[in-house]
Amino acid sequence: MLKSYLLTALRNIGRNKISSIINIAGLALGIASCIFIFLYVNDELNYDKHHPKADRTYRLNITANFQGQVDRSALSSMLVGPTLAKEYPEIEQSTRLFNIGKQTIWYQDKVYNEENMFFADSNFFDVFAYNFVKGNPKTALTQPRNIVITEELAQKYFGNEDPIGKQLKFTKNFFTVTGVVKEPEQPSHIKAGALLSFVTIDTTSSVSPDEDWLRLAVYTFVVFKNKINIDEFTPKLSAFYDKYITPYLKRFQLNSSMKYSFQPLKDIHLTTDLSYDVESNNNRSYVYIFSVVAIFILLIACINYMNMATARAARRAKEVGIRKVMGASRNQLVWQFLGESVLTTLFALILALALVEIFLPYFNSLADKNFAFHILFSGKMLWFILLTVITVGLIGGSYPALFLSSFKPVNVLKSQKIPGGFSAGLRKALVVFQFAISVILVIGTLVVFAQMKYMKNTPLGFDKEQTVDIPGHKTGTLLFFIDRNGKPEEKGINFNFVDENALQMLDIPLVKGRYFSKDFAGDDTAAFIVNEAAVKMLGLKEPIGQMMENGLGFKGPIVGVVKDFHYQSLQNKIEPLVLMKHSQPNGHLLAKLSGNNISETLGFIEQKWKNFAPDRPMEYYFLDQEFNKQYAKEEKLLTIFGYFSALTIERGQYLQNVMRANAWWYNYEINKLGKPVDRTEWD
Numbered sequence: 030m031l032k033s034y035l036l037t038a039l040r041n042i043g044r045n046k047i048s049s050i051i052n053i054a055g056l057a058l059g060i061a062s063c064i065f066i067f068l069y070v071n072d073e074l075n076y077d078k079h080h081p082k083a084d085r086t087y088r089l090n091i092t093a094n095f096q097g098q099v100d101r102s103a104l105s106s107m108l109v110g111p112t113l114a115k116e117y118p119e120i121e122q123s124t125r126l127f128n129i130g131k132q133t134i135w136y137q138d139k140v141y142n143e144e145n146m147f148f149a150d151s152n153f154f155d156v157f158a159y160n161f162v163k164g165n166p167k168t169a170l171t172q173p174r175n176i177v178i179t180e181e182l183a184q185k186y187f188g189n190e191d192p193i194g195k196q197l198k199f200t201k202n203f204f205t206v207t208g209v210v211k212e213p214e215q216p217s218h219i220k221a222g223a224l225l226s227f228v229t230i231d232t233t234s235s236v237s238p239d240e241d242w243l244r245l246a247v248y249t250f251v252v253f254k255n256k257i258n259i260d261e262f263t264p265k266l267s268a269f270y271d272k273y274i275t276p277y278l279k280r281f282q283l284n285s286s287m288k289y290s291f292q293p294l295k296d297i298h299l300t301t302d303l304s305y306d307v308e309s310n311n312n313r314s315y316v317y318i319f320s321v322v323a324i325f326i327l328l329i330a331c332i333n334y335m336n337m338a339t340a341r342a343a344r345r346a347k348e349v350g351i352r353k354v355m356g357a358s359r360n361q362l363v364w365q366f367l368g369e370s371v372l373t374t375l376f377a378l379i380l381a382l383a384l385v386e387i388f389l390p391y392f393n394s395l396a397d398k399n400f401a402f403h404i405l406f407s408g409k410m411l412w413f414i415l416l417t418v419i420t421v422g423l424i425g426g427s428y429p430a431l432f433l434s435s436f437k438p439v440n441v442l443k444s445q446k447i448p449g450g451f452s453a454g455l456r457k458a459l460v461v462f463q464f465a466i467s468v469i470l471v472i473g474t475l476v477v478f479a480q481m482k483y484m485k486n487t488p489l490g491f492d493k494e495q496t497v498d499i500p501g502h503k504t505g506t507l508l509f510f511i512d513r514n515g516k517p518e519e520k521g522i523n524f525n526f527v528d529e530n531a532l533q534m535l536d537i538p539l540v541k542g543r544y545f546s547k548d549f550a551g552d553d554t555a556a557f558i559v560n561e562a563a564v565k566m567l568g569l570k571e572p573i574g575q576m577m578e579n580g581l582g583f584k585g586p587i588v589g590v591v592k593d594f595h596y597q598s599l600q601n602k603i604e605p606l607v608l609m610k611h612s613q614p615n616g617h618l619l620a621k622l623s624g625n626n627i628s629e630t631l632g633f634i635e636q637k638w639k640n641f642a643p644d645r646p647m648e649y650y651f652l653d654q655e656f657n658k659q660y661a662k663e664e665k666l667l668t669i670f671g672y673f674s675a676l677t678i679e680r681g682q683y684l685q686n687v688m689r690a691n692a693w694w695y696n697y698e699i700n701k702l703g704k705p706v707d708r709t710e711w712d
Contacts, residue, residue: 039372041369048337049373051337052333052334052337052373052377053373053376053377053380054377054380055330055333055334055377056330056333056334056373056374056377056381056421056425057377057378057380057381057384058330058381058384059326059327059329059330059421060330060374060377060378060381060414060417060418060421061380061381061382061384061385061388062323062326062673063323063326063327063417064381064382064385064405064410064413064414064417065385065388065392065673066319066320066322066323066326066673067323067410067413068392068398068400068404068410069319069396069398069669070316070319070320070323071409071410071413072216072398072400073216073298073299073311073315073316074299074316075215075216076216076217076218076295076297076298076299077216077217077218077294077295077297077298078215078295079158079215079217080156080157080158080217080294081156081158082121082155082156082252083294083295084256084295085121085252085253085254085255085256085257086156086250086251086252086253086293086294087250087251087253087259087291087292087293087294088103088248088249088250088251088291088292088294088297089105089109089110089113089249089250089251089289089290089291089292090102090103090105090289090290090291090292090303091104091105091245091287091288091289091290092287092288092290093245093285093286093287094285094286094287094288100304101302101303101304102245102303102304102305103248103303103304103305103306103307104245104246104247104248104304104305105245105247105248105249105289106242106243106244106245106246106247106249107125107127107230107244107246107247108242108273109242109249109273109289110123110124110125110247110249110250110251111123112269112273113249113251113269114251116269117262117265118254119253119254119255119257119262120251120252120253120254121252121253121254122152122155122156122251122252123150123249123250123251123252124149124150124152124153124155124156124157124249124250124252125148125149125150125227125247125248125249125250126147126148126149126150126153126219126247126248126250126307127147127148127149127227127230127246127247127248128146128147128248128307129146129147129148129225130144130145130146131143131144131145131146132146132199132200133199133645133646134186134197134198134199134223135197135198135199136186136187136195136196136197136198139185139186140645140646141185141186141646142646142648143182143222143223144222145220145221145222145223146221146222146223146224146225147219147221147223147224147225148224148225148226148227148229148230149170149221149224149225149226149227150170150227151168151169151170151171151226151227151228153170153224153227154166154167154169154170156250156252157217157219158213158215159210159211159213160210160211160213161208161209161210162180162209162210162211163191163192163193163208163209164177164193164207164208164209165207165208166208168207169207169208170207170208170224170225170226170227170228171226171228172205172207172226172228173226173228173229174202174203174204174205174225174226174229175204175205175207175225175226175229176197176199176204176205176206176207176223176224176225176226177206177207177208177209177210177223177224177225178192178197178206178208178209178210178222178223178224179209179210179211179212179221179222179223180209180210180211180212181212181222182222182223183206183209192206192209193206193207193208193209194206199225202229204225204229216298218297218298218306218307218308218310219307220308242273242274242277243274243277243285243287245305248307250294251291259291259293262291263290263291266288266289266290266291269289270287270288270289274287297310298310298311299311299312299313299316300313301313309662311662312663315666318473318670319669319670319673322470322670322673322674323673325466325470326673327417327420327421328466329463329466330421330425331421331424331425332459332462332463334370334373334421334425334426335425335426335427335459336459336460366426367422367423367426367427369426370422370423370425370426370427371418371419371422371423371426372422373422373426374418374419374421374422374425375418375422377421378414378418382405385402385405386402389402392669395665395668395669396665396666396669397662397665470674471674473670473674474670474671474674474675477667477670478667478671481663481664481667487595522563522566522605522606522607523604523605523606523607524579524606524607524608524609525606525607525608525609526608526609526610527545527608527609527610528545528610529544529545529546529547529552529610532544532545532558532591532608537591537592537594538591538592539589539590539591539592540561540590540591540592541572541573541589541590542558542572542573542587542588542589542590543588543589544558544589545558545588545589545608545610549588551585552588552610553610554583554585555583555584555585555586556585556586556587556588556609556610557577557583557585557586557587557588557607557608557609558587558588558589558590558591558607558608558609559572559587559589559590559591559605559606559607559608560590560591560592560593560594560603560605560606561590561591561592561593562593562603562604562605562606563605563606563607564590565605566605567605569587572587572590573586573587573588573589573590574586574587575587577607579607579609583609591608634647635647
């Protein structure tokens with residue numbers, strides 16, 4: 030019986046080549062799209078889950094309030110982790126990570142700027158899983174000036190030589206290579222190119238322990254001995270704060286406060302509301318949106334198959350009648366048509382896998398992933414694919430199977446009329462449902478692309494065109510003391526150093542006062558320029574001449590107010606900003622280019638750089654391109670969303686055309702035979 034059904038299914042697929050090809054191609058596109066989306070969603074939801082103690086590991090975050098300036102930060106003090114581990118027996122260990130970003134490394138005549146460099150505690154590899162190729166993870170970071178590098182860096186600097194014991198120069202110190210690790214295969218929010226021993230900082234730091242409590246500089250990870258309800262432990266953080274932080278704040282009369290909180294390690298990647306995170310994290314909403322789109326794609330694939338199958342009912346009516354006359358039960362017919370549907374879906378799966386293999390490199394490039402084709406046949410992916418095939422086959426074939434098996438032999442063998450009133454009504458409902466999905470996707474696509482266009486084209490408040498930036502340090506936050514009626518009032522405000530040319534070169538408008546100038550000798554140590562947001566925050570009716578003092582020892586008047594400009598992503602509101610003049614700022618070197626021969630000008634700048642710093646490779650970027658990079662991840666994700674949305678809409682429209690063509694062809698065949706047509710059957 031099973032063999033008979035299989036042969037019949039294959040004959041029907043072969044007999045109806047055009048409709049079978051359409052069905053298989055449509056299902057293949059839907060399944061391939063869902064595989065791509067599941068690859069992405071599964072990867073996003075599995076960040077940091079591969080670490081051995083992931084379910085017991087939390088990161089300590091801080092909500093800092095500097096006189097009304099609230100900031101939720103992923104950074105904490107260097108002291109807080111070790112102190113917590115000593116204070117509470119529930120904690121197994123803590124480990125710290127200090128991000129030093131991009132740095133220049135020398136080895137003999139090789140010089141490179143390397144990204145993603147961190148100082149890490151010696152027990153870092155007890156918490157985070159890394160596959161050591163050379164070296165011992167237990168001892169690799171125990172001594173000052175030790176460094177663990179990836180295989181990629183080892184090949185770059187040492188070729189085929191054994192890197193263990195070799196020394197790399199970093200800043201003014203030499204670091205000994207004590208370990209080589211493989212590039213992580215599992216997703217993690219920490220993408221380290223090199224890890225340096227944290228004890229190096231302890232031996233060279235000049236900061237006293239007391240001063241370090243409010244110096245937010247490291248990522249602190251805490252591992253509990255057992256799985257716990259973190260909400261039950263959180264109140265202990267308040268007691269910890271009162272014991273160690275409050276006395277320090279009172280001693281220095283700082284009108285500030287902080288609140289500690291724990292964040293599960295596995296939740297970090299999809300959290301976007303923290304400052305100074307290790308990486309630009311993804312948005313959990315995108316994951317949900319892609320999941321919904323995948324469901325829509327599968328639904329439309331099933332609807333297309335159902336509509337195509339029921340639209341061909343007339344061609345299968347006599348077959349059903351004959352089988353019933355020969356003794357076939359309705360259940361047997363249902364299983365026959367369901368089997369045919371699953372078989373069609375299996376053929377579609379083969380084509381879908383071929384499409385995935387062809388387009389996987391393009392998807393990887395678009396999504397910033399590194400998926401390999403072989404992962405489709407392991408773990409969750411294999412189960413997902415099999416479940417998808419069975420689900421699509423059963424759902425897509427369920428109604429056609431029930432509909433076709435309901436035909437009465439007498440009616441279908443004596444009459445040309447096919448009982449399909451309810452079928453036609455259902456097909457109409459499914460078409461309306463498809464149309465509704467298409468409208469939702471079109472509106473969603475237009476909205477997100479309009480938002481992206483707004484973020485990329487909205488004026489930032491300064492001229493970023495044809496400006497070359499040789500990067501250095503970023504802005505930070507300092508405590509500023511405002512002299513109000515003879516009493517200092519404390520505020521926490523973002524700050525940055527500039528020289529006397531920066532604001533005018535960037536064409537940042539002046540609202541009041543003046544720019545920094547060489548004509549005023551006191552500007553180097555005793556003058557500030559603020560933006561409008563800072564004036565509003567400070568509540569200054571007349572800011573010019575108002576005295577300020579910061580934590581670096583600068584004390585002087587506000588000499589200018591500039592119009593608010595976006596110095597962060599447009600996703601953030603414009604925050605208060607204080608600018609200070611420095612004769613030799615060690616941050617970003619900006620150069621405004623003029624004329625069309627940009628390559629020649631850049632060559633000239635690079636030659637000057639080599640004369641100035643021959644042992645450091647020059648890196649630069651254009652300011653407008655760098656600002657656009659802030660939205661690169663969102664833009665790529667929205668592009669993927671647009672592709673899949675367009676595919677979903679196209680499949681729905683394609684079905685309409687096929688159904689019209691199918692109905693026309695059937696009417697044509699009947700008319701050619703000179704027989705009347707009951708058009709209500711195909712409404």
